[in-house]
Amino acid sequence: LEAQFLRVQRTESIGLLAGGVAHDINNVLLPIMASTELLEPMATSPETKQFLASIRSSAQHGAALVRQLLAFARGAVGQHTDVMLRPLLEDFVGFVNQTFPRSISVSLAPGEAPWAVRGDATQLKQVLMNLCINARDAMPEGGRITLHVTNTLVNEVEAARLREIKPGPHVVIEVADTGSGMSPAVLERIFDPFFTTKEVGKGTGLGLAAVRGIVKGHNGTIAVESWPGRGTNFKIYLPALTGAVKPAAAAPDARTRPGA
Ligand code: ADP
Numbered sequence: 081l082e083a084q085f086l087r088v089q090r091t092e093s094i095g096l097l098a099g100g101v102a103h104d105i106n107n108v109l110l111p112i113m114a115s116t117e118l119l120e121p122m123a124t125s126p127e128t129k130q131f132l133a134s135i136r137s138s139a140q141h142g143a144a145l146v147r148q149l150l151a152f153a154r155g156a157v158g159q160h161t162d163v164m165l166r167p168l169l170e171d172f173v174g175f176v177n178q179t180f181p182r183s184i185s186v187s188l189a190p191g192e193a194p195w196a197v198r199g200d201a202t203q204l205k206q207v208l209m210n211l212c213i214n215a216r217d218a219m220p221e222g223g224r225i226t227l228h229v230t231n232t233l234v235n236e237v238e239a240a241r242l243r244e245i246k247p248g249p250h251v252v253i254e255v256a257d258t259g260s261g262m263s264p265a266v267l268e269r270i271f272d273p274f275f276t277t278k279e280v281g282k283g284t285g286l287g288l289a290a291v292r293g294i295v296k297g298h299n300g301t302i303a304v305e306s307w308p309g310r311g312t313n314f315k316i317y318l319p320a321l322t323g324a325v326k327p328a329a330a331a332p333d334a335r336t337r338p339g340a
Pocket of ligand 1: 261278287
């Protein structure tokens, strides 16, 4: 328990630090991006054009990192409204199918209800995107990503096991892949900021730290199960908007197995 606490504390101080630095870095990157954009049409040789494009894309990459850092550092801040998850997920799955390689199929398991939560739609999409990017990277040979959304009534025992959430009706979003899976040693560290197993330039180690920050900012929690060589299953628990939860749908779903 103590090790867990220390880890959470360390993660939080890294978050604060990162949030402060991220702002300064953004102020450095913005004029670089703006200037290269202005210079590009003036470039007279193809080489110059190429160099400018490379400066701009590096600065853009840096800006994307900063966005993730900020999301992680201030996961609690967002524009919270009533969000219907079903249409959000349908849109999202359509978008991801367009942008991901053909060897990867992304699908949303069928279901009726809209599953409503209180939250920031943009942040929730970022969470799903980060999970899907990781799933894609774990399936270089192709595979399947399946999203499930269900309602579940978290009881006292489950809430204690999951930590961070209170008993009550929750919406669970599952993102399952048929990829490489993770060893227990990797699984231990995936939410640590800057932990990555990807090669330099590919991974930042901030994706899941941002995911965790955002989910926490939504009073939710995230659980993960992974089977080396077979795949991984992330489960995000978000408090359900009670007005939208039909009593019949609130019974625990058979598909919902306890997370790691
Ligand atoms: P990054 O993607 O930049 O490495 P993340 O924080 O998103 O940073 O992920 C940390 C690490 O967790 C990854 O480098 C990878 O080793 C592991 N990981 C995350 N999701 C998956 C997944 N779906 N399958 C296998 N490994 C994963």
